[in-house]
Structures are given as structure tokens and as C-alpha cells.
Amino acid sequence: MSDWALTLAVFLPTVGALVIALVPGDRDRLVRGLGILFTAVPLVIGIALLFGYDFSAPGAFGDGSAGQALQYEVNASWISVIGARYHLGIDGVSLPLLELTLLLGLLCMVYTWRYLPEPGRPKAFVGLMLLLQTGMAGTFVAFDLVLFFVFWELVLVPMYFLIGLWGGPNREYAAIKFFLYTLFGSVFMLLGFLAMYFRADPHTFDMIALQQAGFSQDFQLLVFAGLFLGFAIKVPMWPFHTWLPDAHTEAPTVGSVVLAGVLLKMGTYGFVRIALPILPEASRVWAPWIGVLAVIAIVYAALACLAQRDLKRLIAFSSVGHMGFVMLGIATLTDVGINAAIFGMVAHGIITGMLFFLAGSVHERYHTREIAEIGGGMLQKMPALASILAFTAIASLGLPGLAGFWGEVMALLSSYNPAEGLSLGLFRTLMVFGGIGTILTAGYFLWMLQRVNLGTVPDRWREKTLSDVTAAEYVSWAPLLVATLLLGIFPRLIFGVTSEAVGTLVALF
């Protein structure tokens, strides 16, 4: 069973998509039920994994024993001609992200039980969401570069359709922009993978074997550039972020949840899993630049958020900033920084996923996302929804005691003392600007809350009956809200999993 656990968790959603394709088109409830079923079972498997997981094991990084650090490993022949293998496994870095993916996948399906975006068509919608799920979960457990790339790209087409068919008014533009932008980056990433394959002796696509390849520094620098383009666009780092506000804003609610919650993490995960351990010397050279871009993203996103009038677009831009903190943590190449980055990824997935759910629900009721048109007073009109929005927004701005806090503060902390060889002065300056970013972040979130929640209900909404949070919403949100609180109080829930793995990674620097 343990051999099959990961394969099942990754591919059951695809099986579900095939099953749904065979269901008659008019069985709407059945289709949505199957969607829940085929994401719930993988989550159950994901939780069952935890019981057999050795939390004290090192990560799959570093010396020759790294291979043994992989748990629930599967390594079977796949494309024998080029030596690409079906190699899956998890370690402390993959596990939290896999669980996050499985959880968000299920919650999106639960939400879809009640809310299906226009123009309906449940079969296609649920089927595409399930395909997307396979791509995302697979990315976090693949240990072969070709397999990783296939999963990585598998995400594109379903997401293109989700945005293009069920998105907002400007959906087609957003969909193709997302598609082309991401693809442009990832083909250079692929070239980087192929270059590594040929330089390694013997030729291999295996991520663990490649760590022993010992590439020369010049080669590392070049390959890192290719990988950087792929990962940085996905994250997205400033200045490659322009696809994000369009895609997130136009996507249907659950599409945005998945985009923000999981898709962006594929980029940061790529840095931690592939770029850093295989190309350590290049990472050291590139790290300051990444740090600078990360901090630009933080400050730029905060300023952009202050200028947004659309609630969803505001949340989208806030993602750019939060991912900036994650990248800053990674750029320090320290134990603290990378732990913070992984924590930040999970926390951002939970909180921003939640925020996009809320933006969707607000739009569902007001039929507008313009903050000015909502006009305030939501706390009076819909107290539960408004309270949840306040809670989540405050979590997102990084209030201590909630999940958003640890990732940000530790990322800043780590840049006070970056890895050996990195410029102290530069990173401390970055820390200062990052700190300014957190203040601006608090500023725009609080200002948003003030304009949406507080004040009196405008006349146009006063007479309308706007229903407060529904059962389906409570069910799909409760786990995220609980997780926000739990991770805030017990950060060890994540750090306990990641610290051993990150320890073996930073030993390389």
C-alpha cells in the first residue's frame, strides 16, 4: 500500500475526471458529488501518510545518502530511451505543500457543490479542476525532472480553460496571457533541465542523483538563469508578475483559490527543490539579486494594493508581496530563511486562498467587487461574513498569533544574518525595506477593511436582502480558518516537519 499511496493521491483526481466524462450531462449533483469524492479520498490518503511518516528523517538533499531520505518512494521505469523515470517521493519540504494541495482541492470541490460560476457546465468544470489537482499534487512529489515538467505543464491547459470559460469579463485576455507567460518561462526551464541531463555523468534526470553531479560554476550560472526564468514567472517575482493580477482577477473563485493557494508555490518550491540543491554555487551568486527583486516585489505590491479599487485585484496584488517575503527567505540561503519560506508558502496558501473565497462570496452577494460600490457597512449587513473577512485580512497582514506572522517575521529575521558569503549590508538594507513593506501591508488591509466592513450601509444595499455565510461556505472555510489559527499558535506544526529537511539543504551553503 505504501508504494501506491502517492500514486493514488496524485492520480485519483484524474480517474475522477475520466469517470465524470462518462456521467450523463444532466446529472449535475452526481458530478459535483464525484468531484468531492475524488478529492476527499486523496486527502484521506494524504492524512494517512502522516502516520507512517518519519518526521525526524533528513531531507532529500546533499550527500549520497539523500536518496534514502525519501519516503513513500516509487521509482519505476518510464521513458527508457532517455532514462526518465517515474520517481515519486516526499520529504519534509514536499509534505506540507502536498497536504496543502490536497486540502485546498477538496475545499474547492465542497464550495463548488453550492457555487458553480457562470455559465455552469458542471461536468467540464469539475473535470478540469480534477485534472488541475493531479498536475499540482504531482509537481510536489516528482523527483524526476521530466516528470516534474510534465506535471508542471499539466496545470496550464486546465487553468487556461477555467479562466477562459468561467472567468470574468476580460477572461480571454487573462487566460492567454497566463498561458503564454508561464509557458515562455517554463520552456527555458526545460532547456536548463536538458543541459543538466547532458552535463551529468552518467546522464540522468533524477533530482537526487543530479545533486552529486558537481557542475562547474559557469555552467551552473547559465542553467540557473534558465530555471530562474521558469520559476520566477510562476512565483511570480517582480518584474514578471504582470500576468498575475489579470489571471487572479478574472478567474472564477475556486480558480483564484487554487492559483493563489497552490500554483504560485510551484515556483518557490522549484527554487528550493531544484535550483538551490543542484546549483548551490550559482544560487550563492544569484541570491542577492533574488533578494533585491523580492523586496521590490514587497514594496511595489503594497503600493499597488493601496491604489486598487477592485477587492479581488487587491488580494491578487497582495499575493505578489507575500511571495516576495517567501523569496526573500529563500534568498538568504539560511536555515531560518528557508524554513520561513516554506511556512510562508503554506500560510499564504491558506490565508490568501481564504481571501479569494471571501472575494468570491462578496461578489456573489453584491454582484460587484468595486470597494467603492460595496461602500462599507458589511459588518452590519452580514456580520459573519464581515468578521471572517476581518479575521483573514488581519491574518494576512501578519498579526502575531495567526499564521501569516511567522513566515514574514522570520524571513525578515533571516535577512539580518544571511548565509556566509552574502553581503551583510545588502541583506540588512533589504530587511529594512521589507519591514517598511509589512507596515504598508498592514496599511492597505486595514484601509480595505475600513472601506468594506465599517461605516454605514449605503442606501442601495439597505433594502436588499443579502444572505450571510451559508452552510456550504462554512464547511469549505472552517478548515482554513482553524488552520490559520493553529499554525499561528503552534508554528511547530510546519517547522517540525521542515526543519530537518531544510537543515540538510542549507548544509550545502
Next chain:
Amino acid sequence: MPFDVDYHAIAPELIVSGTILLVLVADLLLRPDRKWLSMVISFLGVAAALVVELTLVGDLRTSFDGTYVNDAFAVLFKTFFLSVALVVLLLSLRYFRDGRYYQGEYYFLLLSSFLGMLTISSSRDLLMLFISLELVTAPGWLMAAFRKRDPRSNEAGLKYFLIGILSTAVMLYGMSLVYGVTGSLRLQDIAGSLQGEPQAVAIAAVLFVVAGFAFKVSSVPFHFWAPDTYEGSPVPVAAFLSVASKAAGFAGLLQLMFTGFLPLAEFWAPVFAVLSVLTMTIGNLVATQQRQIVRLLAYSSIAQAGYMLLPFALVGGGADSQAFEAAVLYILIYAVMTLGAFAVVIGLAREAPGALISDFAGLGRRAPALALSMALFMVSLAGIPPLAGFYAKLVIFLAAISADQLWLAVVMVINSVISIWYYVGVVRQMYFVQVPEARPVRAPALATGVAVLAAVVILAGGIYPDLFARLPGAAALVP
């Protein structure tokens, strides 16, 4: 001079030749409303030839004094051409029956062309290669002009004929020079005498031959005929031209370049690099501007020819066998994708005779099976995993990097991204554009069947590339 003839080895060719004569005679005897039976006869003949061909797998047989060889390469390509012939026949039936064209003559011409493809795969001799190649091309001139009441079809035929005859002349001139320099027509002997200090005239001769082939595979700058010809021809003929005829050109090119002209690789490999880059770039850029689906597929096929030419540019870089395999694999996968896409166009021929891309609007709801297949072909042609087209590109990238020609891989990568724009444009049209009244399309069963089958192959081959990844390696001309 007595020839050693291995009748088993040439049995498929003999069966096809017999079928050709049978079709011609049968057409005289069939009543006008039964003319379509020619297709049935052709189909059975080709199927029989295919079965016989499969009995030759794994053999190495030579006939006619070593000029006609049935090795793994020949068997692979013959099996491929015969399978393509079956598909083209299936796609032609309804189009030609309903369109009241001369069916007997059409099937006669089509089979003659396929006979040329069979012989091209086995020819290890310049003269034989040339005759085969002309046997492939000449019926094409007539078939392209088969819709004789439509001026565009006349234009298609005439253009194809004029440019074709010109390139034939150039190629023949080149071949005569090769003979003059080496004193032999056999590829192996030519390779032998081209060793050593290269002569300028030999290089010139090779370039003339390459120019002739560049026309056959519609490479830039000899590509101008392709879009007009495809557009004017009957759609099944366009499918035939863009898949079978192009693959035949590549089959000949592979044999010439990887055996006969191999010693001069350092001179012609850079030429292919230029041809490849120009072909893919111009093909892709012009394709983004197309409004008509057949023209789009024509430019797409030009761009794809650019990818297939790339491995030739790698010869002599220390990765010859990889390059060879990459080219063969790409041709095979390209054929499946493109035939599938043409099957969809033929399936819609009655609904949308103009075959504009905008006619595809709302197809996702009007013909779900056709639309989904078409979407898979487009995404696969663009090279996105997990479809077979991705694997085909991956192998070319690998070969390019292996031969230290990273820049070619980068150019191809950028081209792939450009191509997504128009491939996805078709997908967009089918799924995103709403039509006021979405009538279901009554697509012919044969075309739909072919499209779905091709889509399944593309998907299966992408998920588990070992399905056909081993074929080209087994068929290598290069050790």
C-alpha cells in the same frame, strides 16, 4: 544482367501495383453510383500489402543488385506509409463520393503516389530515389487540381506543378553532378568516393539535391506553393500532401544525408541549420495571421518541417544517431497529429465548406468528440505535455544539446512559444466563442473515427512514450 529478385521482399509493392491496375479497370466497369467501390478495392489492397509488410519485420533483404533494400528503416517507413494510405482512403471516401469527382482516377493516382513512397523507403540508389520521388509527386499535381470547376484548385495544381518541375530539374542536375564526381549511383559507393579531400563541385551537387528536397518538404524558401496548394486542393489531398508527401521527402532526405552524403556533413549541416531556423520562424510567424484552417495547417506544417530539418543540422556534431532518431520520431508523431487535424476539418467539410477558423466557433458543444480531438492535436502540435508532440520536441532538444548546438534548441523553443498563439487560437474558437444557435454537427463517422483514434494515440504516446520511442532506434541507418 540477371537480377536477384526477392519476391517476398517486394510483395507489398507488387500488391499495391496490382491494386492500382485493378482500380483502373474496375472504374470502367462500375456503374456511376457504385464508383465509390474503387475505394473499397484500394483499401483492401493496401491492407493486404500492410499485412505482408508486417511479415518482413526484422528481416534484411536486398534485391536488384543491392539497390533495393528491405531493412528495418524501409520496413518502418513502408508500414508507416501504408497505414497513412489507409487513413487517407478512409478520409477520402465521403468527400469524393459526395462531391461527384472522378473517383476511379483519384484512387488510381493516390495509390500510385503511395507506391512511390514504398519504393522510396527501399531505394539505396540515386536513380531509384529520383524515380520514386517523381512517382510520389507527379500524381499529386493532378490530385491537387481535382476540383476542376474551382479556379483555386486549378491554381493549386498549376502552382504545385510549376514549382515542382523546377525543383525536380535542379535536383536531377545535382544528381547528375554527383554521378559525374563519384562515378556511381549507389549511395554506399557515393559515400565511399566522397571521403577525403572534398571537391567544390561535389559540394555544389549536394546543395542542388538539397534544394530539390527542400521543395518536397516545403522548406523556406521553397515553401510558397504549400499554402495555396493545400487551400485549393480537395481537403483529403491536402492531408495527403502535408503528411504523406512530406514524410516521403524526409524519408529520401534521411537516406541521402545520413548515408550517401555523410562525408560532406560539415558543409551541408550549416545549410540545414539556416533552412531549419528560417522555415520554423517564417512558418510560425505567418501562421499567426491565418483565418482559414487549411492555410493555418499549411503554415503549421511548414513550421513543423523546420523542426524536422533541425536534426539534419546536427549531423557531424557527435550525436548522429540521436539526431537521426529524433527526426524519424518527429515525422511519425507529426503525421498522427496532422492527419488527425485534417480528419477534423474533413469531418466539418459539409458544415463549413470555406473552412474558416471562425467556423469552428462553438464546436465544443456542437461536436464534442471532434472538438476535443482537435484541441488535443493543437496542444500536441504546440508541444505541451503530456501529449506525444511534447515528447517529439523533447527528443529534438536533447539531440541539439547533445550535439552542442544549444542555440538551435533555443530558437526552436522560442518558436514553440510563438506557435502556441495560433494553435490555442483554434482551441479558443471552439470553446470560448459562443454561437447564437448551437446546432449539433452531423459529422461523418469515418472522419470522426479517424480523429478520435489519432487523439487516443497522441494521448497514449504522450503519457507512455516508450510506445513508439523505440521504433526509430531500431530502424537506424546510422550505427
